[in-house]
Amino acid sequence: MSTTAFAAALDALAATATAAGVSGPAARTEGERLAAAVAESSPGAPAAWIAATARPTSGSLQPFFDAAMSARRWRNAPTDLLDDLIATGSPHSTRYAEALAAVVDAAANLGDPSISAIAAAEGTKAVHRSAAAGRDKAPTPKTSPSTSPSTSPSTAHPLPTTPPHLTHPTQPRTPPLFPTAEGDGPDKAAGSETPRRDVSLPEVEGPLGPVNASRRGVSDPAAAPAEDVAEPERTLEELLDELDQLIGLRRVKDEIHRQTELLRIERLRGEAGLSAPTLTRHLVFVGNPGTGKTTVGRLVAGIYRALGLLDKGHLVEVDRSELVAGYLGQTAEKTTAVVERALGGVLFIDEAYALAEDQYGREAVDTLVKDMEDHRDDLVVIVAGYPGPMARFVGTNPGLESRFARTITFEDYSADELRQIFGSMARAADFEPEPAALERFDRLAADQARGEGFGNGRWARNVLDSAIARHAWRLRDVERPTLDQLRTLVPEDLEDVVDIGTDGEATT
Incomplete structure (x- = not known):
C-alpha cells in the first residue's frame, strides 16, 4: 500500500512540474532522490523504493543509497527545481512544494516506518513549504570563494575556512547570557562511535565551539583530561539566577521553577515526617536544535543536587550509538x-526516539527502564528530540510513560533573541x-525558514x-591591522552569508 501511494505521489509531482513549465521526468527524479533521503533509516524502505521507482538493479539496493546520499541536503533546504521556481517568482512554487510534501509523506511510510524517518519528513516538509511561502530568501549570485570583487583571479588568495588568528578562540571575560548551542539535530551520522563529553561544568560558547570553563588557559581543550570533574558547589539561588539570565526560554524557565518548587516542598514534607506523593524527576525536552536543551539539562542537574536529590549533579550526554551495541545481549x-x-x-539522551527503531534500541530502552527503577534515588534521565517523534517514543514502552510525566517545550528564538545571542557570541x-552589521544579521534571520529543524x-x-572567516579575508592585505580592525565586524563580513540551512550549516 505504501509503495502504491509513493508511486502516485511521484506521478502527481511530475504533473505539477509540467504545469509549472518544468520537466516532469526531472521532477520525478528529484522526488525519488528526496524520498530516499527521508526514508533511509526505515527497515525495508530500500526495497520498497526500488519497487516503486522500477529501477533496474539486478537485486542490488545501491541505487537507493546513492539517491539518499545525493539528496540529504534537501532535508534542510529547498530542492533545486523548487529553488528555481522561487527564484523566478513562479506562481506554481507553492503547489510544487505541496507536491513535494506529499512525496515526503509517502516516503516516510515506505517499509517499516522508523521514528527518525517520520521526524525527517516533518522537518523536510516544513522547510519546503516555508521556502515556497516566501520566508526563505531567493538565491543571489554568489562570489567565488577563490576570487574577490577587488582582486583579479591571478592574484587572489583562497578564502580560509578558519581565520589563522582564531585557531584557539579567545575566552570571554564574563559568562555569556545565552545557552550553549548544543549538537542536537536531525543529521548526526548513524552509528557514530565518537564519545560525547561528560559535562559537569558550564561551557562558554566561542565562535568555533564550546570550551569548558574549568579549562581556561588550556590552548587545546581536547587535550585536557577526559575524566569527570566535580562541579564546585553552587547554591539553588545561584543556579536559578543563571537559568533566569539565559536569553529567551521564558516557558522553559517557568517550568523549571515550578518543578524546583514541587521537589523542594516534597523534600521538606518528608523531612517533617509528612506523607508526600513520589514525584517523577525525569523529564522530556522537546524542541528544535540549538534551543538550549543541553544547557538547561546541565542546570537541572545542579539544581537537583542543590535540593539534595543527587550526590554529584554532573551531566552525561549520549545518543543511540553510545547505548546500542551490534548484537543482542551486548546492548x-x-x-x-x-x-x-x-x-x-543526569543522563541526557539526545534524539532518544532513535531507540525505538529496532530490537537493539528496544533492548536499550528495556534496560534503561530497569536501571531507572534500580537507581531511582540517584539517577535522573532527560530524553530530548523533536516533539512528534518524542511523544511516539515515550508511548512505545509503558515503563517510559510512567516515568516521563513532565514534558518541557523549547520554543524557537525570536528574531530579537537571535540578535542578542549573535551579539553575545561575538563579544x-x-x-x-x-x-x-547587526541590521544585516536581522535581515538574514528574517529570511530563514522557521520550520521544524531550524538551527x-x-x-x-x-x-x-x-562572518569571522570573511573578516579575516577582508584584512588579508593589511599587514598590521589596528585593534579596532581586528575586533570590528562590518556588514560586508555578513554580506555573502546567503544560504544557512535549518541545520545551521552555512554556505558562502
Whole structure:
C-alpha cells in the first residue's frame, strides 16, 4: 500500500512540474532522490523504493543509497527545481512544494516506518513549504570563494575556512547570557562511535565551539583530561539566577521553577515526617536544535543536587550509538555501563526516539527502564528530540510513560533573541559588530525558514563563524591591522552569508 501511494505521489509531482513549465521526468527524479533521503533509516524502505521507482538493479539496493546520499541536503533546504521556481517568482512554487510534501509523506511510510524517518519528513516538509511561502530568501549570485570583487583571479588568495588568528578562540571575560548551542539535530551520522563529553561544568560558547570553563588557559581543550570533574558547589539561588539570565526560554524557565518548587516542598514534607506523593524527576525536552536543551539539562542537574536529590549533579550526554551495541545481549551491558557513569547525576539522551527503531534500541530502552527503577534515588534521565517523534517514543514502552510525566517545550528564538545571542557570541570572542552589521544579521534571520529543524542558536553561531572567516579575508592585505580592525565586524563580513540551512550549516 505504501509503495502504491509513493508511486502516485511521484506521478502527481511530475504533473505539477509540467504545469509549472518544468520537466516532469526531472521532477520525478528529484522526488525519488528526496524520498530516499527521508526514508533511509526505515527497515525495508530500500526495497520498497526500488519497487516503486522500477529501477533496474539486478537485486542490488545501491541505487537507493546513492539517491539518499545525493539528496540529504534537501532535508534542510529547498530542492533545486523548487529553488528555481522561487527564484523566478513562479506562481506554481507553492503547489510544487505541496507536491513535494506529499512525496515526503509517502516516503516516510515506505517499509517499516522508523521514528527518525517520520521526524525527517516533518522537518523536510516544513522547510519546503516555508521556502515556497516566501520566508526563505531567493538565491543571489554568489562570489567565488577563490576570487574577490577587488582582486583579479591571478592574484587572489583562497578564502580560509578558519581565520589563522582564531585557531584557539579567545575566552570571554564574563559568562555569556545565552545557552550553549548544543549538537542536537536531525543529521548526526548513524552509528557514530565518537564519545560525547561528560559535562559537569558550564561551557562558554566561542565562535568555533564550546570550551569548558574549568579549562581556561588550556590552548587545546581536547587535550585536557577526559575524566569527570566535580562541579564546585553552587547554591539553588545561584543556579536559578543563571537559568533566569539565559536569553529567551521564558516557558522553559517557568517550568523549571515550578518543578524546583514541587521537589523542594516534597523534600521538606518528608523531612517533617509528612506523607508526600513520589514525584517523577525525569523529564522530556522537546524542541528544535540549538534551543538550549543541553544547557538547561546541565542546570537541572545542579539544581537537583542543590535540593539534595543527587550526590554529584554532573551531566552525561549520549545518543543511540553510545547505548546500542551490534548484537543482542551486548546492548544491555553497554546501556548499564553508561547508566553507571551517570549515577549521582543526569543522563541526557539526545534524539532518544532513535531507540525505538529496532530490537537493539528496544533492548536499550528495556534496560534503561530497569536501571531507572534500580537507581531511582540517584539517577535522573532527560530524553530530548523533536516533539512528534518524542511523544511516539515515550508511548512505545509503558515503563517510559510512567516515568516521563513532565514534558518541557523549547520554543524557537525570536528574531530579537537571535540578535542578542549573535551579539553575545561575538563579544565573547572579542569581536564587536557594528550596528549596520547587526541590521544585516536581522535581515538574514528574517529570511530563514522557521520550520521544524531550524538551527536557532546553532544557526547564529554559524553565521558568526562565517562572518569571522570573511573578516579575516577582508584584512588579508593589511599587514598590521589596528585593534579596532581586528575586533570590528562590518556588514560586508555578513554580506555573502546567503544560504544557512535549518541545520545551521552555512554556505558562502
